[in-house]
Amino acid sequence: MKTDIIISIENVTKKFKDGDGEFTALSNINLEFSKGEFAGFVGPSGSGKTTLLNIIGSLDSPTEGNALVMGKNIAGLSHKESALLRNKHIGFIFQVYNLLPVYTVFENVEFALLLQNYSASERKKRVMEALEWVGLQNMPDKKPSKLSGGEGQRVAIARAMVKRPEILIADEPTANLDAKNAHIILQMMKKLNEELDTTFLFSTHDEKVMEYLDRIVHLEDGKVVRDEVKNKVAAS
Amino acid sequence: MILAFQLAYRNLMGAGLRTWLNAAVLSFAFVIILFFNGLIDGWNQQAKLDNIEWEYGNGQLIHEDYDLFDPFSVQDGHGVLPVSEQENLVPILVRQASIYPEGRMLSISLKGIAEEQEIVGLPTHLLTNSTAEIPVIIGKRMASAANLRVNDEVLLRWRDVNGTFDAQHVTIVGIFDSNVPTIDNGQFWIPIKKLWEMTDMEGHATMFISTVDQPKEIPGWNFRSQEDLLRELTEIIEMKKASSSIMYILLLAIALLAIFDTQVLSIFRRQKEIGTYIALGMTRHQVVGLFTVEGSMYSIFAMILGCAYGVPLLIYLAATGIGIPEASQEMGVSIADRIYPVYGFALILGTIALVVISATIVSYLPARKIAKMDPVNAIKGKLQ
Known part of the structure; x- marks a missing residue:
């Protein structure tokens, strides 16, 4: 178990307006994640997996409690500060890849670097390196519409990893993939996790994903019901 | 950005x-x-x-009683400017008159202008070169309206300084083509000396076209600059x-x-x-x-x-x-x-x-x- 804590969730509760009332998506969550973890949130639909990932990814903020990511309290960040946090430290992989449709593979991956003002030559070097990680170095000029599902998700991984973030958030990354492609993607992510020491956080109910995870946080009705660390129950 | x-x-x-x-x-x-x-x-x-x-030159010196937009001011809107004051100025005398082409009557402005002038584009040299008793130049619009051609004669009726009517045939010695309708529509241009003689208004002028931008101020005459006229x-x-x-x-x-x-x-x-x-x-x-x-x-x-x-x-x-x-x-x-x-x-x-x-x-x-x-x-x- 690695010890550098980069994510610390303290008593986080998230409520959404639901008509005239409120819906509690997360209730008093306490979790910590260290650098280089390969962990995932598992649970049925509506258990709060994605909400928790969104808070960690600074796309959303908790109603109560503190979510400290890279030392920053998400609740207190302005739009600009949270954008900077995502830009520098967090990569995202989505269920439906969310590739920018008018951009080529190269441009999609390059996008994250454009926001960080890298020079053109540095961008090219890094993009090609990221495409090599995912085995797509031969198709930089293809448009997303010409890619298969597996290829699309590999581009999404390259886009998320090209800026070498400390945290990578993957929301149901294999939900739209067949078993073979899901395994390829997961092996790729595991390899990147080991080589680059990036913390991977998944939300999933795919058992194939769970096989690869070193730590599984089980959520139900917005509460942590079990926190498994590789053959060992760490907390409940 | x-x-x-x-x-x-x-x-x-x-x-x-x-x-x-x-x-x-x-x-x-x-x-x-x-x-x-x-x-x-x-x-x-x-x-x-x-x-x-064609019309304004470098500005116009206009008699204070003459208003371009008031035809009744033509009658009295004129005066005599001493020759010594007329340096760089081309005199124009405006009178009301009628012509009778093909049995019709048309009211016109009869304008006398110094034939030797070169400040505006009117072909006044045609007036000098003509041997006609009363030579006239007109614009193409006037020619069209009165159905007149070069060398045509037409009866002109005018009033002298005392208001007495007189009439005589005039000869069209030239038809000019100008884009400026205000020197063409309803206008007959004749030598100013002839008009003085016809109207017994020796030395009178309604306005002067200036050859300089700002002539000296003369009481009884208002100077309108090029810019003012073009406004x-x-x-x-x-x-x-x-x-x-x-x-x-x-x-x-x-x-x-x-x-x-x-x-x-x-x-x-x-x-x-x-x-x-x-x-x-x-x-x-x-x-x-x-x-x-x-x-x-x-x-x-x-x-x-x-x-x-x-x-x-x-x-x-x-x-x-x-x-x-x-x-x-x-x-x-x-x-x-x-x-x-x-x-x-x-x-x-x-x-x-x-x-x-x-x-x-x-x-x-x-x-x-x-x-x-x-x-x-x-x-x-x-x-x-």
Whole structure:
């Protein structure tokens, strides 16, 4: 178990307006994640997996409690500060890849670097390196519409990893993939996790994903019901 | 900002035909605005030059009792200016008269002018060279209205200084072609000495055309500068410009509506993309900026497209001019039978600014919605 804590969730509760009332998506969550973890949130639909990932990814903020990511309290960040946090430290992989449709593979991956003002030559070097990680170095000029599902998700991984973030958030990354492609993607992510020491956080109910995870946080009705660390129950 | 332009350029080029359709509509508005304003500026410039060349010279010294717009002032609006004061001035005496071509009666202004003058373009040398008893030069409009040709004789009736009628045949010795109707319509030009003799008004003048910009002040006479004399013409042309602008404002509005529509649709259709931009680290305001720049880049593309077909077209039209129908020349305003559009820097820069600023505004208005979007829902493409 690695010890550098980069994510610390303290008593986080998230409520959404639901008509005239409120819906509690997360209730008093306490979790910590260290650098280089390969962990995932598992649970049925509506258990709060994605909400928790969104808070960690600074796309959303908790109603109560503190979510400290890279030392920053998400609740207190302005739009600009949270954008900077995502830009520098967090990569995202989505269920439906969310590739920018008018951009080529190269441009999609390059996008994250454009926001960080890298020079053109540095961008090219890094993009090609990221495409090599995912085995797509031969198709930089293809448009997303010409890619298969597996290829699309590999581009999404390259886009998320090209800026070498400390945290990578993957929301149901294999939900739209067949078993073979899901395994390829997961092996790729595991390899990147080991080589680059990036913390991977998944939300999933795919058992194939769970096989690869070193730590599984089980959520139900917005509460942590079990926190498994590789053959060992760490907390409940 | 550079990033917004870079990304907007990629997005628009990636959007392909949709981008070029919008740019084409906007470029059409751009070229039409330039063309119409250039045409009116060309008309304005040409009309000013014509008026200076044919009528105003460097300004006019007008008798204080004479009002160009009051025909009753012709009777008494004249006076004698000592010869010593007439340096750089060409005298004109205006009297009312009638002619009787083909048995009809037409009221005219009978104008006497010094034949030796060279300050205005009237071919007064024809009056000097003629052997006719009373030689007359008229403009083509007058000739057409009275059905007169060179060497025709027509009966002229006038009143002398005492109000006594007199009549005599006059000979048309020349018909001039001028774009300035105010020296043509209803006017007979004869030697001023002959008019003095006919009216017994030796030395009288209604006005003088000045050969210098600012003659000395003379009591009883008002000097109207070139600029002052041209003011009415400029105002008429400006009014015409304003009324023509309705057409191109409509055209521009259609083009801007297309951009606005595209932007509104984009923001609905591209919510997932907006959410992805935010997830990848763009601030909401950067995304608003990106969409606004995308919209204003339509105007840049429109200019490039407009230049591709507009520059050769506008240069060709500036060289060949636009033919103006005969009927338009009866309007009473100086207008040539062919107008050559003029495209000044101010016009080009003004049009560019108008198109770019208006495209930016219509792009920004719908893009503001992005700032209020929830990125979580946007990533999922949920309508907000």
